[in-house]
Amino acid sequence: MKILVTGGAGYVGSTLVPLLLAEGHRVTVVDSLLHGGEALLGVWANPAFEFVRGDVRDHGQVRALLPGVDAVVHLAAIVGDPACARDPELSRAVNLESSLALIEESRKAGVSRFIFASTCSNYGRMTDPTSYVDEDSELSPVSLYAETKVAIEKTLLQSASHNGGWCPTPLRFATVFGVSNRMRFDLTVNEFTMEMLTKKHLIVFGEQFWRPYIHVRDAARGIAKVLAAPVEKVSGKVFNVGSTDQNFQKQQLVDMIRPHAPDAQVEFVRKQEDPRDYRVCFSRIQQALNFQITRTVAEGIEEVAHLVRSNIICDFSDKRFRN
Numbered sequence: 001m002k003i004l005v006t007g008g009a010g011y012v013g014s015t016l017v018p019l020l021l022a023e024g025h026r027v028t029v030v031d032s033l034l035h036g037g038e039a040l041l042g043v044w045a046n047p048a049f050e051f052v053r054g055d056v057r058d059h060g061q062v063r064a065l066l067p068g069v070d071a072v073v074h075l076a077a078i079v080g081d082p083a084c085a086r087d088p089e090l091s092r093a094v095n096l097e098s099s100l101a102l103i104e105e106s107r108k109a110g111v112s113r114f115i116f117a118s119t120c121s122n123y124g125r126m127t128d129p130t131s132y133v134d135e136d137s138e139l140s141p142v143s144l145y146a147e148t149k150v151a152i153e154k155t156l157l158q159s160a161s162h163n164g165g166w167c168p169t170p171l172r173f174a175t176v177f178g179v180s181n182r183m184r185f186d187l188t189v190n191e192f193t194m195e196m197l198t199k200k201h202l203i204v205f206g207e208q209f210w211r212p213y214i215h216v217r218d219a220a221r222g223i224a225k226v227l228a229a230p231v232e233k234v235s236g237k238v239f240n241v242g243s244t245d246q247n248f249q250k251q252q253l254v255d256m257i258r259p260h261a262p263d264a265q266v267e268f269v270r271k272q273e274d275p276r277d278y279r280v281c282f283s284r285i286q287q288a289l290n291f292q293i294t295r296t297v298a299e300g301i302e303e304v305a306h307l308v309r310s311n312i313i314c315d316f317s318d319k320r321f322r323n
């Protein structure tokens with residue numbers, strides 16, 4: 001397939017792009033390089049790879065890239081609650097308005113598959129703390145970031161039509177961890193591991209709250225799996241992407257990191273209320289597409305700890321490692 005990946009220079013994108021190229025696809029990345037573009041150097045010389053520095057808010061530029069494209073993987077966004085809260089206007093323009101325009105232009109250009117990177121944080125807070133939320137559970141976005149994700153999911157699901165050859169699939173990713181070509185140390189597992197190893201001190205807010213986690217290579221494999229699936233299995237369907245046994249409380253993450261940093265001091269700041277507390281069921285993607293993860297959180301911690309100890313990153317506080 002010819003695949004357009006928006007945001008392909010980012011944390012997920014820079015792991016996804018080499019995977020898609022290895023599977024024999026032609027890949028064009030459009031990215032404005034908010035966090036730099038070095039993450040793509042490893043695929044630069046591949047003749048099946050093309051890079052366009054561009055902003056998804058420039059609808060004309062994006063439109064010009066769409067003819068002949070079979071699939072769009074839409075990752076470009078202002079990512080995370082804090083980043084969106086800092087610049088709501090930009091976040092709406094990128095995450096909402098540009099995504100709506102990209103959907104419209106993709107349909108007009110005859111793009112068949114459209115994968116949208118959504119998030120499990122759309123679930124907000126589970127109503128039954130003893131149970132799991134799944135794709136049919138009520139969404140309760142508690143941030144601008146999640147609100148924009150929910151709005152785009154709705155538009156995509158309404159647009160689904162098997163007959164028209166248009167196959168939209170929103171994927172709700174668990175929180176991602178692990179080593180990628182563009183590294184992020186602002187994601188919980190990576191951040192906790194890095195801080196416990198380097199600063200020997202970590203402050204954890206709301207250690208009892210649940211979240212699901214997925215390794216960045218498994219997130220990329222999930223996208224590739226959906227791209228390869230028969231249209232009727234994925235068109236107009238939402239999938240949580242992760243593994244039911246990889247839901248953890250923050251306290252449990254600390255316990256898993258502890259053997260790598262036995263002398264680190266961890267301070268727990270009890271929070272009674274967290275608007276985001278969710279344990280997620282991932283059986284739909286497993287049953288429909290036979291998707292299984294290949295790396296657990298414990299393995300990801302080991303991988304990140306190894307990276308931190310190897311001293312190949314000089315300054316973990318560099319702002320290119322956080323959104």
Ligand SMILES: NC(=O)c1ccc[n+]([C@@H]2O[C@H](COP(=O)([O-])OP(=O)(O)OC[C@H]3O[C@@H](n4cnc5c(N)ncnc54)[C@H](O)[C@@H]3O)[C@@H](O)[C@H]2O)c1
Pocket residue numbers: 006007008009010011012013030031032033034035054055056057074075076077078079080094117118119120172173174175176177182184187323
């Ligand atoms: N990382 C996670 O834990 C996680 C979890 C759930 C969902 N997601 C979603 O997956 C996608 C990728 O996340 P990530 O962690 O790789 O984030 P990232 O910030 O590393 O990557 C986003 C990329 O989009 C690019 N971008 C931003 N604004 C742009 C614009 N206007 N035009 C063109 N490019 C632009 C950035 O330069 C960056 O390379 C996002 O849509 C995110 O919401 C991520």
